[in-house]
Amino acid sequence: MDAISHLYLALRISLDPFNLLACFLGVLFGTLVGVLPGLGPTAAISLLLPITFTLTPVQSIIMLAGIYYGAQYGGSTTSILVNIPGEASSVVTCLDGYQMARKGRAGPALGISAFGSFIGGTFTIVMLMLLAPPLAGIALKFGPPESASIMFFGLTMVTYLSSGSMVKALMMAIFGLLLGCIGTDLITGQQRYTLGIIDLEDGVGLVPVVMGLFGISEVLSNLENLERKREIFKTDMRGLLPTKQDWKDSAGPIARGSLVGFFLGLLPGGGALIASLISYAMEKKIARNPEKFGTGDIRGVAGPETANNAGAGGAFIPLMSLGIPCNVVLAILMGAFMIHKITPGPLLLKEHPDLFWGVVGSMYVGNIMLLILNLPLIGIWVKILKIPYAILFPLIFLFCLIGSYSLNNSLFDILTMIIFGIIGYFMKKFHYDAAPLVMAFVLGPMLEENLRQALLISRGSPGIFFSRPISFLFVTVSLVLLVSPYLLRLFRKQRPGLLIKEGDGL
Amino acid sequence: MNRELFSSVFWLAVGALFFFGSFRYSIFRSGIPGAGFFPFMGGILLIVLSLVVLISALAPSKKQLTAEESKEKFFSQKDSYKRILLALLALFVYWLALGYLGFLLTTFLFMLFLLRFIDPQRWITTLTVSFLTTISAYMLFNLWLKVRLPPGIWKI
Numbered sequence: 279m280d281a282i283s284h285l286y287l288a289l290r291i292s293l294d295p296f297n298l299l300a301c302f303l304g305v306l307f308g309t310l311v312g313v314l315p316g317l318g319p320t321a322a323i324s325l326l327l328p329i330t331f332t333l334t335p336v337q338s339i340i341m342l343a344g345i346y347y348g349a350q351y352g353g354s355t356t357s358i359l360v361n362i363p364g365e366a367s368s369v370v371t372c373l374d375g376y377q378m379a380r381k382g383r384a385g386p387a388l389g390i391s392a393f394g395s396f397i398g399g400t401f402t403i404v405m406l407m408l409l410a411p412p413l414a415g416i417a418l419k420f421g422p423p424e425s426a427s428i429m430f431f432g433l434t435m436v437t438y439l440s441s442g443s444m445v446k447a448l449m450m451a452i453f454g455l456l457l458g459c460i461g462t463d464l465i466t467g468q469q470r471y472t473l474g475i476i477d478l479e480d481g482v483g484l485v486p487v488v489m490g491l492f493g494i495s496e497v498l499s500n501l502e503n504l505e506r507k508r509e510i511f512k513t514d515m516r517g518l519l520p521t522k523q524d525w526k527d528s529a530g531p532i533a534r535g536s537l538v539g540f541f542l543g544l545l546p547g548g549g550a551l552i553a554s555l556i557s558y559a560m561e562k563k564i565a566r567n568p569e570k571f572g573t574g575d576i577r578g579v580a581g582p583e584t585a586n587n588a589g590a591g592g593a594f595i596p597l598m599s600l601g602i603p604c605n606v607v608l609a610i611l612m613g614a615f616m617i618h619k620i621t622p623g624p625l626l627l628k629e630h631p632d633l634f635w636g637v638v639g640s641m642y643v644g645n646i647m648l649l650i651l652n653l654p655l656i657g658i659w660v661k662i663l664k665i666p667y668a669i670l671f672p673l674i675f676l677f678c679l680i681g682s683y684s685l686n687n688s689l690f691d692i693l694t695m696i697i698f699g700i701i702g703y704f705m706k707k708f709h710y711d712a713a714p715l716v717m718a719f720v721l722g723p724m725l726e727e728n729l730r731q732a733l734l735i736s737r738g739s740p741g742i743f744f745s746r747p748i749s750f751l752f753v754t755v756s757l758v759l760l761v762s763p764y765l766l767r768l769f770r771k772q773r774p775g776l777l778i779k780e781g782d783g784l
Numbered sequence: 785m786n787r788e789l790f791s792s793v794f795w796l797a798v799g800a801l802f803f804f805g806s807f808r809y810s811i812f813r814s815g816i817p818g819a820g821f822f823p824f825m826g827g828i829l830l831i832v833l834s835l836v837v838l839i840s841a842l843a844p845s846k847k848q849l850t851a852e853e854s855k856e857k858f859f860s861q862k863d864s865y866k867r868i869l870l871a872l873l874a875l876f877v878y879w880l881a882l883g884y885l886g887f888l889l890t891t892f893l894f895m896l897f898l899l900r901f902i903d904p905q906r907w908i909t910t911l912t913v914s915f916l917t918t919i920s921a922y923m924l925f926n927l928w929l930k931v932r933l934p935p936g937i938w939k940i
Contacts, residue, residue, distance in 0.1 A: 328931075329929060332929050332930060332931075445833055445836055445837060446837065448829075448833055449795055449830060449833045449834065449837075452799075452826050452829050452830045452833070453795070453798065453830060455822070455826050456798075456799075456802045456823055456826045456827065456830065459802070459822055459823045459826070463809075463819040465819070466810075466818065466819045468809055468819045470805075470809060470819055470820075470823070471802070471805055471823070494875070497871070498868050498871060498872075501864070501867045501868055501871055501902065502859055502860050502861060502864040502867070502868065503860055503861055503864070504861070504903055666903075667903075668899065668902070668903035668905055669899065669905065669909070669913055671871075671898070671902075672894070672895050672898035672899055672913075672917075673917060675871070675874075675875065675894075675898065676891065676894070676895065676917065676921060679875070679878060679879075680921060680925055680931070680933070683882075683931075683933075684925065684929070684931040687931070687932055689879060689882065689883060689934075692878075692879045692882070693879055696872070696875045696876060696879060699875070700872065703868075704791070707787070707858070708787050708788070708790070708791040710791065726822045729817075729822070730817045730821065730822070733816070733817050734816055734817075737815040737816075738812070738815035738816065738817065
């Protein structure tokens with residue numbers, strides 16, 4: 279009974295003409311930016327964030343969610359056609375997708391990745407509907423120690439799973455936390471680190487920070503190399519639909535990809551990228567003829583493409599029910615929630631049921647739109663790929679400039695964005711990952727508030743985190759994760775052979 | 785120049801700024817963590833981790849490795865730095881000029897500069913793209929999304 283009324287609510291809100299339009303524009307822009315090489319979902323959502331602020335909260339979140347999963351779709355198109363992953367989670371799609379394109383089977387590759395994404399996406403939406411409400415119910419009983427420890431765990435996982443050096447990832451997470459301290463202290467109302475600048479009283483803006491880190495810095499590093507000509511394969515519409523044999527081959531990978539993607543999506547720091555990597559490795563291992571992978575095997579496209587969309591959807595569950603963003607895109611989405619004065623988390627379902635169910639409903643609708651949109655629009659996406667970067671990059675710059683200005687009509691925000699563009703550029707050069715920084719920056723103020731309230735309850739004793747079972751669990755696991763690389767290094771020195779073998783598996 | 789050295793010193797300085805800054809706020813008073821508590825702890829951690837990177841960059845076993853690394857060029861093409869500096873210059877000038885020259889003129893000149901002087905396009909392309917972008921950005925943001933873009937001294 280309850281489920282039916284929820285479904286009704288979801289459909290009613292998502293089928294409202296304006297919400298439908300928001301969803302449509304979201305998936306369209308998302309795919310567009312996802313197609314453009316070098317601009318993945320993170321950049322897509324950062325670039326388009328300001329546009330959504332003039333909308334109502336429901337429309338805005340529907341549109342941003344659409345941009346997110348739309349960009350996942352778009353990313354696979356460039357992987358297959360030009361061997362350039364539009365975003366990180368489509369890297370493995372290049373392996374077999376591009377080979378399929380070279381063999382003249384670009385159509386089925388694009389087709390199966392669209393269908394696979396659709397199936398994976400739909401599966402996780404159903405799981406989101408089923409799992410988020412009970413999880414939120416549990417989370418409602420959490421006090422400050424539990425909330426603080428779960429946020430701590432989330433940040434730890436992100437640094438643990440981030441690419442490159444873990445020490446550097448930790449440094450970035452801490453820098454993000456410190457950045458979050460700038461502005462008015464939530465508990466005492468004191469001004470911290472504002473240097474007397476009025477624009478800093480509300481803190482450093484999220485929009486200029488992410489636009490700088492993911493927009494400007496990306497362009498700056500692309501400007502180092504003048505681009506070479508890309509080879510794009512022609513596809514004709516008739517060949518787009520996968521054959522019966524393709525479907526037979528892909529059924530297993532799609533089913534497994536949905537499950538793998540979903541579970542990894544739930545994990546903080548997991549999400550789409552790892553989901554697609556693991557799905558590829560798993561399919562290769564299961565296959566009776568693994569040597570065919572890498573030569574244009576449709577299974578190598580179907581599995582990862584399904585998994586990355588399932589992962590993208592799965593990540594919504596912890597955000598909507600616990601208020602924990604599992605990856606950087608969802609952290610930005612969370613920032614968008616908060617700009618609309620809505621805190622995602624257990625109270626979201628209770629206080630804004632229209633928003634929760636509206637977004638869930640729009641994800642169904644959006645996935646169907648993407649499927650219908652993308653198959654015929656591939657020709658247009660290919661044309662967009664041909665726009666030279668020399669014309670594209672000034673447009674990206676302009677978008678960032680207007681975007682960061684528009685939220686507060688503030689020239690200071692433009693300066694902030696340029697500075698973070700420079701910082702982000704050097705971070706790329708010196709191999710510092712920006713994802714932990716942004717996640718910590720978004721979570722920071724809440725983590726600090728909960729931490730300080732927990733310590734207030736315990737009168738300053740950190741024992742409170744260990745005396746409650748839930749916070750004990752999360753804090754202990756986090757501490758183990760933080761220490762484990764060093765333990766492993768000691769272990770490796772003693773028995774080098776063992777670990778290298780494990781490393782070969784993937 | 786050693787990259788690890790450079791970056792770790794930078795983060796060390798950032799950590800130190802937040803660490804010393806935190807003494808201006810209450811850190812911990814009668815068992816209650818104050819406004820300075822969080823940046824104090826964060827500052828310490830950032831300093832310690834930067835030192836870890838710094839020390840391992842200076843360690844004799846790594847020296848050879850980093851020496852090889854520094855031999856690899858910082859920029860991948862000879863004139864890379866020129867394009868990056870020009871792009872940054874354009875961004876800063878945009879920021880400075882926007883309030884005076886207004887959105888329309890600043891944007892047009894900004895696009896013109898980037899299109900013509902970084903990876904030079906033909907004049908006809910440059911002018912067309914700059915013009916169309918300026919007009920459509922104005923329509924999208926000012927007229928449709930109701931962002932009040934700076935009119936500048938012309939009041940348009």
